[in-house]
Amino acid sequence: MNNYSLHSHNCWTDNQLQEATLHIKDGIITEVIKGPLIPTDLPLIEAGDAVLMPGVIDAHVHINEPGRTYWEGFETATKAAAFGGITTLVDMPLNSSPVVTNVAAMQQKLTASEGKRHVHCGFYGGIVGNEIVEKGIKELEALLAAGCLGVKAFLVHSGIDEFPNATLAALDKAMPVIKAAGVPLLVHCEWEMPIKGEDLLSQNPTSYPAYLASRPKTWENEAIKRVLQLCQKHHCPTHIVHLSAADALPLILEAKRAGLPVTVETCTHYLFFEAETIPDGSTLHKCAPPIRKHPNNLLLKNALRDGQIDFIASDHSPAPPDIKELETGNFQKAWGGIAGLQFLLPASWTALRDHMSLSQFIPLLTKHPADFLGLGEIKGKIAAGYHADLVVWDPAQAFEVTEGLIHHRHKASPFVGQTLSGMVTDTFVRGERVVGNGKGRQRNCGEIILKE
Numbered sequence: 001m002n003n004y005s006l007h008s009h010n011c012w013t014d015n016q017l018q019e020a021t022l023h024i025k026d027g028i029i030t031e032v033i034k035g036p037l038i039p040t041d042l043p044l045i046e047a048g049d050a051v052l053m054p055g056v057i058d059a060h061v062h063i064n065e066p067g068r069t070y071w072e073g074f075e076t077a078t079k080a081a082a083f084g085g086i087t088t089l090v091d092m093p094l095n096s097s098p099v100v101t102n103v104a105a106m107q108q109k110l111t112a113s114e115g116k117r118h119v120h121c122g123f124y125g126g127i128v129g130n131e132i133v134e135k136g137i138k139e140l141e142a143l144l145a146a147g148c149l150g151v152k153a154f155l156v157h158s159g160i161d162e163f164p165n166a167t168l169a170a171l172d173k174a175m176p177v178i179k180a181a182g183v184p185l186l187v188h189c190e191w192e193m194p195i196k197g198e199d200l201l202s203q204n205p206t207s208y209p210a211y212l213a214s215r216p217k218t219w220e221n222e223a224i225k226r227v228l229q230l231c232q233k234h235h236c237p238t239h240i241v242h243l244s245a246a247d248a249l250p251l252i253l254e255a256k257r258a259g260l261p262v263t264v265e266t267c268t269h270y271l272f273f274e275a276e277t278i279p280d281g282s283t284l285h286k287c288a289p290p291i292r293k294h295p296n297n298l299l300l301k302n303a304l305r306d307g308q309i310d311f312i313a314s315d316h317s318p319a320p321p322d323i324k325e326l327e328t329g330n331f332q333k334a335w336g337g338i339a340g341l342q343f344l345l346p347a348s349w350t351a352l353r354d355h356m357s358l359s360q361f362i363p364l365l366t367k368h369p370a371d372f373l374g375l376g377e378i379k380g381k382i383a384a385g386y387h388a389d390l391v392v393w394d395p396a397q398a399f400e401v402t403e404g405l406i407h408h409r410h411k412a413s414p415f416v417g418q419t420l421s422g423m424v425t426d427t428f429v430r431g432e433r434v435v436g437n438g439k440g441r442q443r444n445c446g447e448i449i450l451k452e
């Protein structure tokens, strides 16, 4: 079906929820007719009172294929995304093998996704170590020319030895090149410094408080300070991924007010979970930076509501149960990463619904990440001429996450057993109804998104 109408009493268009009918042809929204439904000859999909909004855009996902497909692959990740109402995701340059630090590796990524893209996929490149200083910027320039949507760097060990943290000297050299390509530098902001009670975690490896203390807020603050200094020097679009420490918000806000091209995301798990209720040994909750305490997380929610944090991403970074150390509960050894792609929409809404209106919430998963990725002219909005990437969901309908619902490669996720509000029933990818009435249908219609 490539020519049809879609009607809802709660369609997100012109920045409000209102009754509207969309005409969709060849993957494009050709017309938005506000007000009551006017019957036509076109086939009609009736969404009733459910919310019809642009498909969710997840700008931070680790798919791990090729090379670590047994952690997560395109087939399972993009299927989970579709069931979660996500129509576009952007894949990180790690933890696949090879890591995407050159064009050949990026090509392998694109090839690996063939026949397995149930939603649209974009790709980031990466810079590591001091390579740019030592070997020059040719490889980076080629990656940018190949169409990566941004460049990722770590300031602390990434967890993957072949993706070492970039030096500040490397960032200093890379930023003008990244700026010239018109894409952002994305930085994992933790700066390792000596901490009090350094051996607390080795003595109590299953203690969540000990793990939390091992990656303090000061590490994030310090890293962000350094990155903002470089941003000020080069005016290169700079994006702080997965902000967890609310202490850094005043710094970021000051930089934004000064006109620096800074953006920041936080993740669902920093909003949904709180350190106080994470049981010892629950390595499902291990991620870096860590999930912090209630007062901190409340500040993150307020910052999202007040427009200080730009958008929410999943930072889906799963690993097999043995690598997550589920049996031992050892936080020191466990892989740091949370599996949550499929629940980005409902878990974020569940965490935020008492803090903001639906109208404040929707852009955080649609328009804002679309703008960040340079896709704001074609995605993230319901308007004539925009791509028909759409989701139908009921924000009030609660459901319990069971392993049976999960389409990720591995079912291990801290969201299992949680009750979420916001059932996704239909997902449309360029007009194709890949999920219909909660059931998977036509798939493999996701496009590769490259920077033009």
Ligand SMILES: [Zn+2]
Pocket (backbone or CB within 6 Å): 060, 062, 092, 315, 317
């Ligand atoms: Zn990540």
